[in-house]
Amino acid sequence: MALLIVLLALALVQVWGSGGPLHRDGWFVRWMGFIYSRGLVQGKPGIGFGLVVLLPVMGAAILLAIADAALGWLGVLLVSVPVLLYSFGRGNFNDSLAGYLRAWYQGNLDDAKKAAEPLLEPADIERAQSISDGQALHGLVFKAAAYRAFERLFAVLFWFLLLGIPGAMLYRLSHLAKTALSTEALSLEATTTPGSDGDRALATRWLWLIEWLPVRAIGFTLAIVGNFAGCYRAWRDHLTCKDSGTEEVLEYYLEGALGGIDSSECSAGVAVSEGQRLCGAEIEGMQALLSRALLMWVTLMALYGLFAS
Numbered sequence: 001m002a003l004l005i006v007l008l009a010l011a012l013v014q015v016w017g018s019g020g021p022l023h024r025d026g027w028f029v030r031w032m033g034f035i036y037s038r039g040l041v042q043g044k045p046g047i048g049f050g051l052v053v054l055l056p057v058m059g060a061a062i063l064l065a066i067a068d069a070a071l072g073w074l075g076v077l078l079v080s081v082p083v084l085l086y087s088f089g090r091g092n093f094n095d096s097l098a099g100y101l102r103a104w105y106q107g108n109l110d111d112a113k114k115a116a117e118p119l120l121e122p123a124d125i126e127r128a129q130s131i132s133d134g135q136a137l138h139g140l141v142f143k144a145a146a147y148r149a150f151e152r153l154f155a156v157l158f159w160f161l162l163l164g165i166p167g168a169m170l171y172r173l174s175h176l177a178k179t180a181l182s183t184e185a186l187s188l189e190a191t192t193t194p195g196s197d198g199d200r201a202l203a204t205r206w207l208w209l210i211e212w213l214p215v216r217a218i219g220f221t222l223a224i225v226g227n228f229a230g231c232y233r234a235w236r237d238h239l240t241c242k243d244s245g246t247e248e249v250l251e252y253y254l255e256g257a258l259g260g261i262d263s264s265e266c267s268a269g270v271a272v273s274e275g276q277r278l279c280g281a282e283i284e285g286m287q288a289l290l291s292r293a294l295l296m297w298v299t300l301m302a303l304y305g306l307f308a309s
Contacts, residue, residue, distance in 0.1 A: 001073060002161065003301045008077075009084045010298075017092040020087045028176055045198025049181070049206075052175045080165050085159070089152020091118045097145055097287065101280055105274075108135060111280045114167070116141045121147045122183050138279040145283065147247045148252050149290050150218060151175060152212075158214035158295060171210060178203040211246040218293060219253040225292035226257030237256040254286055261285045 032052050035041060041048035059085055067075030099115035111126045116137075120128060124144055131137045159167035181200045214237065223231035234256035238249050261281055 001076065002164075003298075003305050005077065005080045006103060006157065006160070006298065006301065008081050009088070012013060012081070012085060013088065018088065018090070020092070025090075025092050025176060028056075028173065029180065030178065031077060034181055037076055046202050049177060049199045049202055052177050055064055055171045056173055057166050060169045064165055083165050084156070084160060084168055087156045087172040089148065089156070091152075092151060093119075093152060094143075094287075097283065100141060100264075101283060104138070104283075105151045105276055105280060106132075107134075107276065109137060112137060112141075116144070119142045121179075134275070135279070138282075142254075142279075142282060142286065143247055146225065146250050147283070149286075150215065150246070150250055153294065154218045154290075154297075155211055158217055159210070161301070173208050174210060178207045208246060215249055216247050219249070221296055222253050222257040222289055222292045225285040226289050227259030230256035230259045232256070241303075254289065257289055258282060258285050 005218045009095055019056070024290075035052050036048050041051070054121055064076065064079050064083075069075075071078070078305035096115065096118040100119070102111055103109075103115050113131075116128065117125050121144065123135060124140060128137060128140055131140065156168045159171045163170070181203045216235070219231065219235045219238075230252055234252040238244060238252055241249065244252075261278075
């Protein structure tokens with residue numbers, strides 16, 4: 001059943017380019033505003049964040065149980081596929097990356113910055129605007145794109161396989177809450193400041209904790225589908241690291257997995273400079289690695305389903 005749910009959700013992502021038709025987060029913004037306007041959470045760091053994330057997750061689990069009791073496997077399917085699609089990351093990753101590469105190969109940094117904005121965090125967007133060096137922009141986008149691919153798909157699938165639909169939704173709502181608390185991106189319906197500094201710190205730490213296992217799982221996968229020696233060395237060196245953020249760890253893994261990639265692996269024409277070709281080859285190589293990693297995960301799910309039945 002888990003494999004069927006994942007395949008259906010991934011097929012819809014291929015059709016739509018993302019889970020866009022289901023990515024409506026207005027309810028979550030209003031929910032955060034409601035929770036943080038209650039006196040119960042005022043001056044009590046952690047309670048607001050816990051209620052914001054855990055209550056909807058519990059609601060999804062109850063809905064899934066009701067659907068299972070009423071309609072059996074069909075009910076599970078009808079609830080699980082939309083919730084998993086909702087849990088996938090926002091935006092069309094491939095289109096954003098393709099737009100960035102087109103501008104990059106044309107040597108237009110302004111267009112490249114604009115195309116890369118969906119891949120960047122708000123703070124990184126401001127940082128990108130001040131960058132005038134192409135190599136610095138490439139480094140920023142490479143790191144951001146790697147994390148965006150991870151958080152939009154692999155982390156969600158990891159927690160779905162481990163904890164089911166509640167696990168996938170737990171990760172997505174944790175990510176949405178952390179982003180909202182970091183940028184104070186709540187609607188005007190909120191009557192108080194969206195969370196205390198304690199909640200913001202807690203949201204950041206919590207997200208790091210629930211990304212700790214999935215990023216190491218994807219790191220080992222990248223070692224298998226990429227340059228094993230280079231990626232395994234990076235994976236081993238950061239296996240128990242408690243200081244580096246998810247973005248930094250994932251960047252180390254990808255750099256190791258890409259190994260000795262060179263400009264000849266770039267798909268751009270001959271008019272592109274050697275530096276542009278090399279940077280483009282790294283982005284294209286990252287896309288290929290992540291596609292192979294996803295295929296490996298789906299294959300392992302299929303094999304598990306085959307031999308476990």
